[in-house]
Amino acid sequence: MEKQTLTAGEAPAPTAGGRQQLPPHADLNLLRTFLAVYRSGSFTAAAPRLGLSQPTVTAQIRTLEQQTGRELFTRLPRGVEPTPYAHELAGQIAGPLDALATLEDAGATAAPVHLAGPSELLCVRVLPALVPLVADGVQLRVTQGLPEPLLEEMRAGRHDLVITTRRPRGRALESVPLADEEYLLVASPVWADRVDEHAQADDLCAALRAVPMVTYAEDLPIVRRYWRSVFGKQLTARAAVTVPNLYAVLSAVNAGAGYSVLPRSLCQEYLDSGRLVLLHDPEEPPLNTLFLVQRPGADTNPDVLRVRDRLRQAARSW
Structure with a gap:
């Protein structure tokens, strides 16, 4: 039997044995798009792998369906399911396309x-x-x-x-723990001095009621957690400044807007230089685990x- 070859301009040649044949000049890009959707299970997931938009992927699959005269995928609420013909088509083209991709990728840089x-x-x-x-x-x-x-x-x-x-x-x-992020209660030196001089300085929670609070969310998730885990108390104060960015919170606290609870990674440089002061040093500061997901x-x-x-x-x- 004569061996078939796949060139960059055409699809695999028709096969014998009664299987549905491809159009003699099916576009190679359409076949690549089909195989990416077949393997990923959805148009949306295939798009970034191909460097295309989701509407483009959808349009290319429709074109290939028109060329073959057969439905390739059943649309589901989340993703797509290959039809029997799609399984047959994938079996015909996967090997040649993968071999061609290997040749094209030889010496090329990896994708971003x-x-x-x-x-x-x-x-x-x-x-x-x-x-x-x-x-x-x-x-x-x-x-x-x-x-x-x-x-x-x-x-x-x-x-x-x-x-x-x-x-x-x-x-x-799939995810793995990456690191534990430590959270610190900090303020500028001016506010730290006022807390130390407060009549209730021995009760840090009480002394901080006279200090404005800066936070990144209105429901105060980080500060509330600190109060609950470190002081064993419910936080009752309201934020003086709310800004949805921890860098902005750091900037405001450093400028003297009040106190906040921030990740050590973000404020360690400011603590080392004296621009911020650690208001409390508990034996077990609150930790937030970072996960790396692939x-x-x-x-x-x-x-x-x-x-x-x-x-x-x-x-x-x-």
Whole structure:
């Protein structure tokens, strides 16, 4: 039997044995898109792998369905399910396309690593730790945001690695503890002196009632947790300043706006220089565990593994 070859301009040749045949000149890009959707289980997850928008992926699948005259996927509320013909088609083209991809990738640089996490942690810890990899040719595409939205975007295939303060639910996303972040009660030296001079200085909670509070959220999650775990009390004070960014909270506290509870990684430099003062030094300060989450299938990019391993190594000293 004569061996078939796959060139960059055409699809695999029709097969014998009664199987449904492809159009003789099916576009190779359409077949690549089909295989990415087939393997990822959704148009949305396939899009970033292909470097395309989700509407483009949908349009390409529709075109291939028109060319083959067969439905390829059954649309579900979350993702798609391959039809019997899609399984047959994937069996025909997967080997040749994978072999072609290997040839095209030989000597080429790896795809960018899509990394996401809290903005403050990215700036203070993560990006400085990854500088050697960037100098060695690793490409990074960094997104900042809150845990749940970032994890949902990862499930949709947008991110390779996410650093989050919450372990993802279920078993679909693999996560490992990365580091424990320590939280500190801090203020500027001026306010620290006023607390020391307060008539109830021996009762820190009472003394702090006369000091404005700065926080990043109206419900005061970090400060409330500190009060509950360290003082064993319910926090009753209201914030004087609320700004949804820990860097802005740090800036306000450093400028003398009041006190706050901040991650050590963010304020250690200010403590070392005397710009901020530690108001309380409990035996067991509150800790927040950081998790490193990896998208299933992301390890096909060797640079994802390099970034993952570098972060785990760097986090030992955080």
